[in-house]
Amino acid sequence: MMRFQINDGCFLNSTQTSLKGGTYHTAQTEAEEAELLKLAAMKTVTPSPIGVAPVQQAAPEGGDDDLAEVPGIGQSTMDKLAALKITKKSHLKAALTTMEADLKVIFGANFTKVVKHFA
Secondary structure (H helix, E strand, C coil), rough: EEEECCCEEEECCCCCCEECCCCEEEEECHHHHHHHHHHHCCCCEEEECCCCCCCCCCCCCCCEHHHHHCCCHHHHHHHHHHHCCCCEEEHHHHHHHHHHHHHHHHHHHHHHHHHHHCC
């Protein structure tokens, strides 16, 4: 029997069962499976192989070197840093020693918070 992801709530006439959207359901009979396949053609349900976990979203690029993880850095600050070619945490860590005065102006009151992150 096949497993189906229920995209939109629906009612199965073959088993008199109501299925809630956002869930998974495994067909128990051939009649139920045939009805679910008809619903799959209408995109109400999606066949899903049994034993295969739903696909997880890929992690954003950058991982451990992503500036967004540093406390005190918002989007506008990230834009200012990008103008200075500082796009990763490793770039920022190096710049803290060579461009401290410029970074104090960019970060303002958040400068100490950023420095503590790298301490």
